[in-house]
Amino acid sequence: MKHLKIDNLHVSIGDREILRGLSLDLPTGQVHAIMGPNGSGKSTLAKVIAGHPDYTVTSGDVLFDGESILEMEPDERARKGIFLAFQYPSEIPGVTIANFLRAALQARLPEGDELEATEYYAKLYEKMDLLEMPRNFTSRSVNEGFSGGEKKRCEILQMAMLQPTFALLDETDSGLDIDALKIVSHGVNSLRGPDTGMLVITHYQRLLNYIVPDIVHVMVNGRIVESGTKELALKLEAEGYDWAIEPEAEPVGA
């Protein structure tokens, strides 16, 4: 079992502090959900773990199986096994999904090794079938002209191909209709297993009906204020976040 451990993390963008002493322990084999109102810092957490250059870690640590990853480049973290399913994935004009994923997998091989093309396509098609994606999808440019649902499906396809140790899913349910939500959730659930840990970030309880978490954390103002079982999500659904928001705290950015 491996752990992704976040230890008393403080993060700022410019002068603004967004994460204010956040701690979390995600072991492989579990799915944790983070819920919280807009602006509580959920997306920031995901981006900081992935190494986004805009954020400054002022104190605390992020440990991948005991080793700090804060000094690592984003690509090094990715190759180590951290995957972020983006809320707003970037477009890469002219680069097809097939070529992009091939480059990503190739980057994980030792120097001099070549990815085996037939095996690669066999795996790619298998995962696409799982996500109910048509074959011609592979020849489209990454995210270019995609609908919201296609973007999210494409993120999960990449996750399925790259088989991360820890996956961070940032608002994967946003922009999905109920059918797409079911397909995406099915894809995510099929990747659950003893060797994978998942952190599912969401604003709404809806997603957690399909991806059922082991633990639910409530995040407000850059901290986790409560953790519990999946029933906690239902409480939030029924009562909103008001009970969790400290009246004196000022709101922070996304």
Added chain:
Amino acid sequence: MSDAQNQLEIDREKGNFRYDVDYEFDAGTGLNEKTIDYICDVKGEPDWIREFRKDALKKFLEKPMPTHWASKDLDNIIFDNIRYYLSQGQKPKRSWDEVPEDVKKTFERLGIPEQERKFLAGVEAQFDSEAAYSNIKEAVGKQGVIFVGSTEGLKEHPEIFRKWFGKVIPTGDNKFSALNGATFSGGSFIYVPPGVKVSHPLQAYFRINAENFGQFERTLIIADEGAEVTYMEGCTAPKFDTATLHSAVVELVALKGAKIQYITVQNWSNNVFNLVTKRGLAMEDAEVKWIDCNIGSRLTMKYPGVVMKGRGARGEVISIALAGDGQHQDTGAKMIHAADDTTSNIVSKSISVGTGRATYRGLVNVPRHLKGCKNNTECDALLINTNSRTDTYPAITVRGTGNACQHEASVSQVSEEQIFYMQQRGLTEAQAMSLSVNGFINDLVREFPMEYSVELKRLIDLEMEGSVG
């Protein structure tokens, strides 16, 4: 030297080597009538060529440098310090075994004989002023296709050569076409008889080996009625501290219903001034297509053109330019519509890296009395770094009521979010850059033959490694 610069050196590695060569013929430095006489004597040329050269020299000396619109860097060419003719002999060999060892080693290292075996219908390999090797496959020769150097062309096939030589690009077209007229040596002469379709490309490889040298090849390609031919040229030079000049003139003639496709992959070292005049003449229903890729050089000024002289003629320029740190790629296209129902298409994509500068300069002309003419111009620029530069100067003149034109231009930058996204998937920053750039030009690279598109991708990968860090 920073890490980035170190890596940039690697880019040129393939062409950046040089073996010592003893030149039997050397016109010395500087250019005057004596230089011309030396070249004519050595090459044993007829009088009309001697006169042509001397007239060109006069025009070259009279014409001012195009500094009012062009890069001031042109002033750094010191014409008196350049050597205008260097060779080991004038007769190209038909077999690689007969090519002198030092020259053969050079071309083997560049992979030319291997490419010839694999996918080419014929090859000419020019080393400084003269072709060292020139040969076509027997089957192609039997169809009546002529593929020789310009010197051989003018001597052995004067009836075709003289008819078209200097007709598409007059000597006085610009200062550098005049310079080429005075000093030309090497280049290809190709004639494809009526109805003959050459299925594999003919290739020329231009190699500069000497320092302070000027290479002035002259190419003339004639596709007779209904003929089809694809010609590819590649070029490299070792990196010297002093400037090297490459100033070619290329004339294409596509007679009724003929098709000529001319592909260039220019990868000169960063000390080469590459000032080239290229123009094609397309007669009735003929097609001239330039596929032009400029990666190397210090300054390139090149605007391949098509004069559409016959009804229904088509002209096309597909252009890719990569301006690396310290480089200026001033490229574009000229489309001259001179008959009804003529169609031209220009697609230009440029990438500027570091302090690199890419300039698109276009000229499209459709006069009032014509009808049914169409032009489409697209130019897209990609900026990699914040200090990179791009400029676009499209000049489109379409008169009359029965003609149409369309122009689109865009400038984009590789965004930090895009790079982060790709890095998050495990690609290094350099790999991410490289993938973005390859994606940007992907639709144009498909126009290149397979063997060249692989090479192109490799060159871009190497160039991008130096752009980050």
